[in-house]
Amino acid sequence: MMPGDRPGLLVGLEVHQQLSAPTKLFCNCPITKTEEFPFSFERRLRPAQSETGRLDPAAVFEFSRDKPNLYLWSPESSCLVDADEEPPRQVSREVVETGLMVAAALGSGVVDEAHVMRKIVIDGSNTTGFQRTAVLGFGGSLMVDGTKVGVQSITLEEDAARIMGEDERSRIFGLDRLGVPLIEVALDPVSGTPEFVGHVALNLGRVLRSTGRVARGLGTIRQDLNISLDGGAVVEVKGVQKLNLVAKVVAYEASRQRALMEVAKKLVGRGAKVKCAVKEVTRIVPWGGSEVLSKAVGEGGKVDCVTATGLSGLLGWEPAPGFRLGREAAEVARAHSLGGIVHSDEFRKRGISEGEERALREYCGAAEDTALVLVAGEPDRAERGAAAVASRLELAPDGVPAETRGATRDGETVYMRPRPGAQRMYPETDVPLITLPKELLSAAADSVGEPWEDTVKRYTNSFRLSRDLALRLYDSDSAPVFEALARELMVEPSVIASILVEMPPRLLREGVPEDAMNEARLVELLRAIDSGAVAKEAAPDILRALGAGKAKTVAEAVGSLELSRMGESEVSSLVDRLVRSSSKLISERRESALSPLMGELMSEVRGRADGALVSRLLKERLERALKAPRGRQSSKALR
Amino acid sequence: MKDLAGYRGRTLEFLRRASAGVGDVLEVKTDWGTVTGTVVPRYASADDSHVVLKLKTGYNVGLDVSRLRGAKVVAAGEKPSFSPSPAPKARPGLPKILLLGTGGTIASRVDYRTGAVHPAVDSSDLHALVPELSEIAMVDSEILFNILSENVKPLHWAKLASRIAKAVAQGYEGVVVTHGTDTLGYTAAALSFALQGIPIPVILTAAQRSSDRPSSDATLNLIGSVSIAASADISGVYVGAHLDESDRGVALHAGTRVRKNHTSRRDAFLSVGVPLAAVWEDGKVRLIDDGPPSEVRKALFRPKPKFSNGASLLKFYPSMPPSLLPSLRRSGTKCLVIEGTGLGHVSSDVIIEIGRFVRSGGMACMTSQCINGKVDLDVYDTGRDLLNAGAIPLEDMLSETAVVKASWVLANTRSAEEARRMMLTNLAGEMTSRRLPG
Incomplete structure (x- = not known):
């Protein structure tokens, strides 16, 4: 057993990934985050009886909380469909294709006809009281650290409304996120360490991104975890927003469940x-x-x-x-x-x-x-x-009761509601059936992008990035912009990758604000380096200046820091001056004077000139100085 | 005999070969794995190549039978039975309200097996869905018929009016009718004419979202309508429906002045040209415009639940062939309501046909497609020509109300003169004498 292994720990991972579609899943609304909501309405959801006349326990729980829901909405992100005031339109072909691409990338089997279902959810996060969802495929697998992890199902679903708060009177939701298309991949339960589960989540995210059709950025991927210990019920933990929290949540839940089992034993x-x-x-x-x-x-x-x-x-x-x-x-x-x-x-x-x-x-x-x-x-x-x-x-x-818990920002979990019963799904009769002919599936398979492993290999081989940098780049949101710039600019790809993915987190720790280092800024900076307006060594100083509000653009920052690039003649005369004033050092240390002189020059240049240029000019000048007869040197000084 | 609802052609053959029917648990082999699920019925309009299985997770999937390699029944079918919780016990002392079901979205329930929306099995279903009603009134419920409102005909108006008239005799203090939204306004108008002077409130209510949905507007509409019927000092025929998009208030509209003005919103119903009759909000009724005192009407109540099929409604449009009028006349139209443009106009070639229609013994009435405002045939030559041709201007009566009224008038008099007089008399608040600001 490996250290950290939890005997009997089983974790089923469900990843919910937002797709990069132009509109919501069941209406023509654009996908955008709304800050100001001009309209609102209030609703109450009631548990609906299942076909047997029984009520779902989770639904009864939510109803018993007895608070109306206040929905905030804006024409920029919502229409009557979101307000449950108009029937949904059919799912777009493009979104279905993306679903099929994910199935192809994971080697899953695909159903011939997908049926959109209504999954009862009455916590208020859906104005309808249900989430629309359709299963597209089953089976398939992905490799994680040499272990094959099976896929249970691939499902297309709409995102829920954004919870914005709760006051004495009502729970408040914003409708901008409601209806955003998501793909859910549910994996077979895996055993092992919490860290392994974290790797599973990471690798699945990479497979999804390899389709090139998923949204990137904060909040576009969310993990639910079904966690159980031997002898205990399955606990569903919802909404793990950050990948690096997966392992933490699993470890927390394992300890919590173990403790509850101890209580039961007592x-x-x-x-x-x-x-x-x-x-x-x-x-x-x-x-x-x-x-x-x-x-x-x-x-x-x-x-x-x-x-x-x-x-x-x-x-x-x-x-x-x-x-x-x-x-x-x-x-x-x-x-x-x-x-x-x-x-x-x-x-x-x-x-x-x-x-x-x-x-x-x-x-x-x-x-x-x-x-x-x-x-x-x-x-x-x-x-x-x-x-x-x-x-x-x-x-x-x-010991451990079956329940639904929510993940906190710190990787802990808190009680949300009882687990929903099985009988809470019925067909969405307002949306037509989606036929998935084999031609569509093979077309989707053809358009699946390069597997992520191949992309990382390409980064290390063609762009000469280290594997670590290549992986960081792939996992970041900057991979597409990196590929474009690496082809277009003369700047070393490793410099581009480093400025895109390594420099911002480092400066963030120093206190440089994140928005000073957004993608547009970084691209502007890389272009400035490419044009020769500024040396790559000056990049951190420029970002610091932007972060401190000393400049609004990269060009301004260059000006304000007196960082404008030194021309070759300017560098040359600087070298000249230094070599002449260091004759004693040169005569004593000969060739090995290069290193101290280089250090002195670079601190004087302070990023205004490329290190390679400085080094070349200094070497040339030093060679000349060493070759020159000493007498001539002194006579020159006499002139 | 296996139930194979909705399956036909290839899939029907496939299921027969496997001796499978709806409700059986079927195991099939696809080219990517084995799938096990319960056979659920197929929508009749769907193709004949897919069998639909409901998986253990609750999801339905369609599988192309021509691609399936094997199929065997692994468990026999189980008929799902629906046993709603019993309607709550009545509390003596509360007002007696009759809840009449006629069908429509409000009374429909999804069949979780098929996903189809079915009418409620019986009226107690409806009551059981909203147990709060028993806190408000002693509710008796009854299903009178169970049809979608687009299939409602004059004979249904007559049946409904007779049943409500009987309810007055039975001592009910109010009647709430659940009805589909599409033709709710027409039925409200019909009852308004048939039940003139009724001493109790009759409130028609509906839902734009079926009651199997957690977000259904049926709940609030029912609670609000029953509350108003039980507690407000009003009588007559009204429509009770969502005040706005929130689950907060129910607006009460006069039965002859109400229109469905949106295809899907909860607050689709609007009062045209008159204020709301009342608003129920935060558990209280606020009367706004309750018409003449109920004592007066009580004395006059003599139900006349008869309707004719001889009334038609025609909307005028620029390219309308004038020959539509003789054709309607030939097919039995005795009273034609024409929805004209603006103040109540039609093209001159149509005016000629109106003249012929009237001379042949028919009655032609004018309303306006403007929806708001009254017709006036005295302002332009076209209007005066229409009057000369024999057209009857119906003031600010809604076109839908006008055609219902014509249907009622035709059944209640044989005299053309009397029919004309009745069409021009404000019998049930269908016309206003003053158009007010606001």
């Missing part, structure tokens, strides 16, 4: 059954010692007490640092828009006295082994929250 050891009940305790004790509770009551809220038999001592227990069952319960309460909970393992710490605890235990009929959890807030909300906390605690003996 329960088995105790022979305890967890049974929960809820009782209102608003007026049982004065709550003076607890700021959270007294505030909630003061604002007209109520306090519900969840009693959970067998759990006393296990809510605050940390089988691993930071992981407690109490925290899980608090997350469930928070998902119901409640501030938090106070449980009996931390009563003293949270201002509930022994006397108060006794009163509560007596009122609720709770024995010593029973844990108490206080849930406070606006009455309806507190009631729903307490019921949810009770349901969660009753699952404690199972």
Whole structure:
């Protein structure tokens, strides 16, 4: 076993990649990020009954939160389709082709006729209450670190609305992102280290980019992870935005699930059954010692007490640092828009006295082994929250319950809702069936770009980049501009690649703002180097000047830094002057005076001349000086 | 006998050979792997080369049967059954409201197996979908017929009007009718004429998004309409529908002045030339224009649920062949409503045909395609020529209301003079005497 291996850890990766299509998937709206939304409307989504008359648990959960959704929209990015006020139009050929290209790149089988389905999602992120999605293909694989990872399915789907916040009254969404075309690739679960899972995500992203038809930039790729440990249920973690967080999220989830299993083991050891009940305790004790509770009551809220038999001592227990069952319960309460909970393992710490605890235990009929959890807030909300906390605690003996969690920016996960049931998909009858004749598939296969491995090889072979630089370039958003510039400019490809992908992160760490180093700026800079207006050595100084606001354009920065390029004659006279003033050094060290002289020259030139030119002129001049008879040299000085 | 709904030709053959039917779990071999899924029905309009399987994940996929190498049934079909949660218990003391279903999007439910949108099985389905109704009123529900509103005919208006008249006798304090949106305005007008003076509110409501969708507008429209019917001091026939694109308010429109003005928006219905009758918002009803006091109307209530098929509506356009008029006359039109341009005009060759139409014993009425404003045949020569030809100007009556009214008038009098008088009398708020600012 390798270090970091988690025995029994299985991770199924789902990558959602935005396509670089001109319009949204089911309407003719352009894809653009909107800053100002002039219009809004408010809606409520209700769980719809499935064909059996049953309701989906995830849908009921969202409905029980009982907050209307406020949608903000703008004509620049949305039309009536986004507002669910007009039927969708059919999927564009181009997007279907892109889907087929991805299938071809992964060697997947493709269905003959794709059916757009409605997948019920009523968290408000879709105005319709469902996401439109169509499966295009199955099977195929990709190689990751010498291991073959199987593909489960390739699906075309529309993106959800952008959550912009939540206030007391409603949850707020922006409709600019709703309907943006995504391709979802779901992989077979893999075992191994979190780092390996990270590599899987990275390589899949590279395969997708090799089609040349996917969008690039922040937020255009998103990973969902289905994570489970041996003996535990599958936990779905949604929305891992950055690739480098994949491994972190997997490691976090593995530890969390392991800790929950430890709690379950303890329960088995105790022979305890967890049974929960809820009782209102608003007026049982004065709550003076607890700021959270007294505030909630003061604002007209109520306090519900969840009693959970067998759990006393296990809510605050940390089988691993930071992981407690109490925290899980608090997350469930928070998902119901409640501030938090106070449980009996931390009563003293949270201002509930022994006397108060006794009163509560007596009122609720709770024995010593029973844990108490206080849930406070606006009455309806507190009631729903307490019921949810009770349901969660009753699952404690199972260890890891099946649930949907969201990834945080720090690579942790938080509770979102129960896992959706199987029965939540039905056909989108407003969109025609999509036939995928074999000719279309072979055409798509022909237009798939170079496999990413070949591109990286081409970068190392034809452009003489190091493999590391070539990979960084491929993974960056700058590969297309690199290829164009490397063909067009005389500047060394390695210099182009380095300025595009290595220099910005380095200067970013120094504090140079990111927008001072956007692609347009970098291209301007490279063109200036190519034209001879500035030496490549001056590149960092120019970007620093732009970042500090000393200049608005590269040309201005060159001027402001007195960086305009020295002509050959100017460099030559500088060399001349230095060689003459260094006669002592030269006569002592002969040829080896080159290096110190070069250092002195470069610091004087400060990027205004190319290092190669300076070096050539200095060598020539030094050779002449060394060949020249000494006498002539002195007589020259006498003139 | 296997159910092979929608399958024909090659695919039908394929399924028969495999002894498979809808609902069976079928395993097929494609050139890229084995696929297992439940056979679901095929849309009748789709081609005959693909079999549709619903996979375990819930996705449907279509597979070309000519490319499949093997097929075998691995599990027998299971008929899905729909058992909605029972309608909530009625609370005594609340107003008695009758909920009548006639079909349309509001009452439709998707068949998750086929994806087709089907009419609700029975009225309790509808009530069960919106259990909140039992907090507002004691709701009895009944399905009167179950058709898409484009198939509604005068005989359906008559049936509906009779049932509502009976509801008054049964002591209901209000009636809410669910109906397709497309011809909802026509039905509202029909009921307005047939049920003049009705002492209780009759509210027609609908949905632009089917009630199987989480975003359906049916919920709010039903809650709002039942609330108004149960609590507002109004009587007469109205349409209740979304006030705007938000799930916030329901607007109440007078039954003779309402028009579907958008193909797909929730707030498609507009009151033309009159203010809204009422608005239901934040659980409260705000009356805006409730017409004459209900006591007056109560005394006058004598339902006349009869309609004729002899009324037609013709929209005038520049290239219209005048021969359309004699042709309509020959096919049984007794009263022709012509939607003219501007103040109510048609070309001079059409005026000649109108004269002939009237001389042959028909009745010709003018409305305007401007939608807003009244016709006036006294301003231009064309108008005066129309009057001379015998055309009846219908003030600011909506064309759709006019043709419905003509259908009702024809069924309720045989006298041409009486018919003309009735068309020109404001019977149910279909005409206004003053066009107001705003």
